[in-house]
Amino acid sequence: xxxxxxxxxxxxxxxxxxxxxxxxxxxxxxxxxxxxxxxxxxxxxxxxxxxxxxxxxxxxxxxxxxxxxxxxxxxxxxxxxxxxxxxxxxxxxxxxxxxxxxxxxxxxxxxxxxxxxxxxxxxxxxxxxxxxxxxxxxxxxxxxxxxxxxxxxxxxxxxxxxxxxxxxxxxxxxxxxxxxxxxxxxxxxxxxxxxxxxxxxxxxxxxxxxxxxxxxxxxxxxxxxxxxxxxxxxxxxxxxxxxxxxxxxxx
Amino acid sequence: xxxxxxxxxxxxxxxxxxxxxxxxxxxxxxxxxxxxxxxxxxxxxxxxxxxxxxxxxxxxxxxxxxxxxxxxxxx
Numbered sequence: 213x214x215x216x217x218x219x220x221x222x223x224x225x226x227x228x229x230x231x232x233x234x235x236x237x238x239x240x241x242x243x244x245x246x247x248x249x250x251x252x253x254x255x256x257x258x259x260x261x262x263x264x265x266x267x268x269x270x271x272x273x274x275x276x277x278x279x280x281x282x283x284x285x286x287x288x289x290x291x292x293x294x295x296x297x298x299x300x301x302x303x304x305x306x307x308x309x310x311x312x313x314x315x316x317x318x319x320x321x322x323x324x325x326x327x328x329x330x331x332x333x334x335x336x337x338x339x340x341x342x343x344x345x346x347x348x349x350x351x352x353x354x355x356x357x358x359x360x361x362x363x364x365x366x367x368x369x370x371x372x373x374x375x376x377x378x379x380x381x382x383x384x385x386x387x388x389x390x391x392x393x394x395x396x397x398x399x400x401x402x403x404x405x406x407x408x409x410x411x412x413x414x415x416x417x418x419x420x421x422x423x424x425x426x427x428x429x430x431x432x433x434x435x436x437x438x439x440x441x442x443x444x445x446x447x448x449x450x451x452x453x454x455x456x457x458x459x460x461x462x463x
Numbered sequence: 464x465x466x467x468x469x470x471x472x473x474x475x476x477x478x479x480x481x482x483x484x485x486x487x488x489x490x491x492x493x494x495x496x497x498x499x500x501x502x503x504x505x506x507x508x509x510x511x512x513x514x515x516x517x518x519x520x521x522x523x524x525x526x527x528x529x530x531x532x533x534x535x536x537x538x
Contacts, residue, residue: 218536285511288508288511289511384519384522387522387525387526387529388518388521388522388525391525391526391528391529391532392521392525394529394532395525395528395529395532398532442514445514446514446515446517446518449511449514449515449518450515450518453515
């Protein structure tokens with residue numbers, strides 16, 4: 213009995229769309245699921261607000277609740293000025309949330325379980341913070357490395373740690389989302405594999421005993437549902453906190 | 464020692480690190496709950512801080528899990 217918990221992360225090439233140098237560019241199942249996520253979000257948001265009613269229906273309620281949720285998160289962490297970045301944060305939140313939720317469906321592909329996808333999103337945030345911070349504050353932006361009220365003799369050490377932590381932020385931002393999704397999906401597949409292992413090795417008794425891992429798999433799926441939403445929220449709120457550094461350095 | 468065996472043992476040792484993250488997440492949620500019970504009206508405003516602390520703490524546990532997964536599947 214051979215169980216492959218990481219088979220689900222295979223990238224399959226669907227068709228070729230171009231060539232750059234020696235490297236062929238393919239449309240993969242990953243790209244297909246990204247398009248699916250964008251289609252679902254567009255349908256939800258555009259369909260939700262198309263008939264703007266005073267008393268919202270179901271779709272309009274969902275659209276309004278997600279808007280309010282992200283808007284209040286930005287206002288409380290990055291202040292009113294942070295609302296400039298609402299489109300960015302909202303897109304990130306919805307994209308990650310929908311791709312995570314789609315990934316829970318059995319046989320579906322989880323886009324955010326690939327480090328290249330999360331790294332691209334985290335680097336986008338990192339460079340926006342860096343460029344906007346320098347554009348808005350000029351050289352004052354570097355005050356984020358020098359916290360106020362620190363005694364002079366420990367200042368070099370503190371600055372060193374602050375600089376290091378600034379450049380490690382995109383790394384932890386990337387790895388948190390990627391590893392959470394990867395580990396969750398591997399755990400699901402491993403526990404689901406226990407059912408088949410019991411049944412194949414012990415026969416009828418094994419299939420009855422398999423109820424225990426089956427129940428655990430159902431419970432883990434519920435946990436994954438929570439994690440899928442929570443990680444999207446965490447990604448969004450960390451984006452807001454990093455943007456807050458760019459908008460108000462020296463706090 | 465067999466390299467394959469060393470890999471599996473290494474993966475097991477790497478998972479010990481998750482215990483520390485477990486303690487940390489417990490401290491964060493425990494203290495949040497204790498504070499929220501004392502002053503429920505202030506609890507809502509600190510929810511963002513709670514999630515931020517949880518995320519930062521949890522990342523460390525995830526890093527050690529990642530090392531274990533790399534040892535098992537990638538290296």
